[in-house]
Amino acid sequence: MGKIITISRQFGSGGSEIGKKLAKKLEIPYYDKTIIDVTAKESGFDPKYIEKAEQSTTTSFLYNLAINGIYTQPLTDQLFAAECKVIKALADKGPCVIVGRCSDYVLKDEYDCLNVFVHSSDNFRINRVSGGEGISREDALDLIRQKDKARARHYKYYTEKVWGLACNYDICINTAACGIDEAVEIIARLVK
Amino acid sequence: MGKIITISRQFGSGGSEIGKKLAKKLEIPYYDKTIIDVTAKESGFDPKYIEKAEQSTTTSFLYNLAINGIYTQPLTDQLFAAECKVIKALADKGPCVIVGRCSDYVLKDEYDCLNVFVHSSDNFRINRVSGGEGISREDALDLIRQKDKARARHYKYYTEKVWGLACNYDICINTAACGIDEAVEIIARLVK
Numbered sequence: 531m532g533k534i535i536t537i538s539r540q541f542g543s544g545g546s547e548i549g550k551k552l553a554k555k556l557e558i559p560y561y562d563k564t565i566i567d568v569t570a571k572e573s574g575f576d577p578k579y580i581e582k583a584e585q586s587t588t589t590s591f592l593y594n595l596a597i598n599g600i601y602t603q604p605l606t607d608q609l610f611a612a613e614c615k616v617i618k619a620l621a622d623k624g625p626c627v628i629v630g631r632c633s634d635y636v637l638k639d640e641y642d643c644l645n646v647f648v649h650s651s652d653n654f655r656i657n658r659v660s661g662g663e664g665i666s667r668e669d670a671l672d673l674i675r676q677k678d679k680a681r682a683r684h685y686k687y688y689t690e691k692v693w694g695l696a697c698n699y700d701i702c703i704n705t706a707a708c709g710i711d712e713a714v715e716i717i718a719r720l721v722k
Numbered sequence: 723m724g725k726i727i728t729i730s731r732q733f734g735s736g737g738s739e740i741g742k743k744l745a746k747k748l749e750i751p752y753y754d755k756t757i758i759d760v761t762a763k764e765s766g767f768d769p770k771y772i773e774k775a776e777q778s779t780t781t782s783f784l785y786n787l788a789i790n791g792i793y794t795q796p797l798t799d800q801l802f803a804a805e806c807k808v809i810k811a812l813a814d815k816g817p818c819v820i821v822g823r824c825s826d827y828v829l830k831d832e833y834d835c836l837n838v839f840v841h842s843s844d845n846f847r848i849n850r851v852s853g854g855e856g857i858s859r860e861d862a863l864d865l866i867r868q869k870d871k872a873r874a875r876h877y878k879y880y881t882e883k884v885w886g887l888a889c890n891y892d893i894c895i896n897t898a899a900c901g902i903d904e905a906v907e908i909i910a911r912l913v914k
Binding site: 540692694702704 | 888892893894904911912
């Protein structure tokens with residue numbers, strides 16, 4: 531049976547895009563927000579509450595910029611526990627790509643995983659975040675810093691590990707150095 | 723002109739072996755202790771003093787275990803400055819592989835580098851460190867912890883950055899997950 535690929539990523543680094551392309555290439559499922567929905571159904575949490583607690587990437591950066599309290603507030607422990615259950619249930623189904631949600635940590639003891647961390651230069655990320663959304667480069671950089679800080683804090687809170695420390699992952703890739711498609715190729719090689 | 727490949731590595735992870743194989747594959751020079759010798763000639767430092775200050779990997783692990791004060795003492799600032807000069811002079815000659823010596827940091831502003839960090843599981847490293855040297859697994863693990871702590875401190879002291887933090891490198895590879903030869907292949911792909 532193949533591996534579960536978990537992808538952690540700096541905001542704007544292209545981690546989600548890599549995850550989707552990789553899943554397509556390997557012909558396996560891709561999960562990110564899906565997890566939230568399933569969690570909601572199984573745990574009885576209101577999906578809107580969960581999304582707010584997650585402070586996950588929304589489809590509109592302007593929305594994120596406009597609201598106050600953009601910093602991630604830690605999920606309640608109950609919600610995290612519910613998410614863990616869902617992540618494991620998805621992993622039980624077979625090889626897949628899971629982006630975010632501390633899935634590397636959640637699956638670490640019981641599953642055969644390839645854990646990936648995707649990061650990039652500020653410039654690469656600012657271009658991605660501001661491009662097409664009509665937000666300024668300054669606002670994009672603010673958003674990047676806020677999102678990364680929130681992800682690091684969330685990861686630390688639940689795993690007691692440092693987010694983005696190389697030794698917590700099997701491979702860490704700078705997309706500014708190698709590009710999205712090459713990153714997909716490298717990860718696919720390692721899975722095989 | 724091709725890239726300079728810098729390799730930072732956890733002790734026993736195979737970073738030096740990867741560096742040598744990569745240099746051979748790409749037909750470019752490989753530097754590690756060589757730098758020390760050249761530095762010595764250019765700066766007037768006694769090579770033996772430099773090697774002690776560096777606390778670099780010696781050819782005998784038993785020797786390292788036997789001596790007291792195995793923790794790295796920071797290089798004198800003069801010695802570090804002399805090393806920087808030599809590293810830049812080597813990089814000026816053209817594409818090469820440089821292992822250790824904070825070379826990623828030394829070359830960061832003026833040279834086109836691919837910065838690599840190599841790490842591995844304790845088990846993988848213990849097998850490498852103890853294998854063939856006749857030292858116990860417990861002593862090997864002690865040595866690994868001491869060497870890593872020394873490297874992290876040295877890196878922090880000179881660069882003010884965290885050693886092994888993914889975002890300081892272009893690619894970080896866990897050799898326990900992919901093996902030495904695959905690591906060489908991946909890095910070679912990125913150089914091209």
